[in-house]
Structure formats: structure tokens, C-alpha cells
Amino acid sequence: MDKKEIQAEVTRRLAQENSKTSTFKALKGKGVRDAVLANMIASYAEPARVEAHTLAVKILVGISWLQLVLAVMVVLMLGVSFGWLMALVLTAATGAFCYLFVWGFKNHKAGVYNAWLFLTVINFHRHFKDFAEAPTMNTILLLLNIGLLGFIFYLRSKLFPDMVLVGPMKVRGEYRFSS
Numbered sequence: 001m002d003k004k005e006i007q008a009e010v011t012r013r014l015a016q017e018n019s020k021t022s023t024f025k026a027l028k029g030k031g032v033r034d035a036v037l038a039n040m041i042a043s044y045a046e047p048a049r050v051e052a053h054t055l056a057v058k059i060l061v062g063i064s065w066l067q068l069v070l071a072v073m074v075v076l077m078l079g080v081s082f083g084w085l086m087a088l089v090l091t092a093a094t095g096a097f098c099y100l101f102v103w104g105f106k107n108h109k110a111g112v113y114n115a116w117l118f119l120t121v122i123n124f125h126r127h128f129k130d131f132a133e134a135p136t137m138n139t140i141l142l143l144l145n146i147g148l149l150g151f152i153f154y155l156r157s158k159l160f161p162d163m164v165l166v167g168p169m170k171v172r173g174e175y176r177f178s179s
Contacts, residue, residue: 001031010040020162020177038175042168045108045159056155060105068098113156114166120149
């Protein structure tokens with residue numbers, strides 16, 4: 001089996017409410033590495049979990065739309081100094097990049113949650129760059145960013161309980177799943 005067939009089989013089995021552990025055991029050694037298979041299984045958002053956290057996902061999608069609009073406005077204003085063509089190109093690229101997060105949160109893609117967490121953590125140092133120039137504003141932005149980071153981490157842990165940091169849970173060399 002190739003990777004797409006295995007992904008389809010994982011989705012089919014989990015949609016039929018087979019346990020994640022039995023799905024892993026049944027598909028282990030069928031054409032992809034165990035780590036890839038475990039990631040496919042851990043990245044599956046169970047419909048019951050999605051339903052239970054619909055409001056939180058809608059709030060996150062709304063926040064993402066707001067970030068998209070603000071980012072596009074800022075890039076458009078800054079890009080005008082390079083010329084209108086460059087401003088449009090940069091704005092389109094920024095909008096497309098930000099929309100990937102909106103789409104991923106709306107469609108419950110674990111990789112998008114992981115990417116957002118990773119990008120946020122590696123950019124934390126920017127909050128302290130010119131902290132002394134505007135300490136109140138930087139403190140507010142830092143607290144908002146920490147709050148959003150916590151919210152997204154919390155939501156990811158509820159939708160994808162088998163994810164640890166950026167990969168599936170592994171205990172003593174074996175992959176462990178919640179069901």
C-alpha cells in the first residue's frame with residue numbers, strides 16, 4: 001500500500017469507530033514507517049471531540065480571520081513604499097499564508113496547530129527586542145500572545161489527545177493511543 005491508500009484506510013477505520021491501537025496494529029508494516037502511521041492516527045480528529053469543541057474552534061477561526069485581515073492591511077500599507085505591484089504580491093502571499101491557518105483550524109488539521117505553536121514559540125524573542133521603548137504595549141501584546149498560545153495548545157490537546165509536542169505519543173519505544 002502507498003501512503004495515500006494507508007491514509008484513506010486509517011480514516012475509514014477510525015470513522016467506523018475502530019480503536020486507534022487496533023488500527024495501528026492492523027496497518028503496521030504495510031508500506032509506511034511506524035512513525036508516519038502513528039502520526040496519521042494521532043492526527044485524526046474524532047467527530048465526538050470535534051463536536052464537543054465546536055465553539056472553541058469557531059472562536060479560533062474568528063481570531064485567525066482577524067489576524068489575516070490585520071496582516072494583509074499592514075503588509076499592504078508597508079508594501080506601498082516598494083510600489084503597487086510589489087505591495088499586491090506581498091499582500092497576496094501574506095493572505096494566502098494566513099488563510100492556510102484559517103483553513104487548517106476549520107478543517108481540524110493537527111499539522112496546522114503544530115505549525116502555529118512552533119512559529120509562535122520561535123518568534124517570542126521579538127516581544128523583548130524593543131521592550132523599553134513601549135513597555136505597556138509590548139506587555140499587552142506578550143500577554144495576548146501567551147494567552148493565544150495557551151488556547152491553541154489546549155484546543156490541540158483536546159482535539160488530538162495522542163499528540164505530544166509535535167508528534168504522536170511514544171512510551172518506551174512504542175506508540176500509545178488514547179483508544
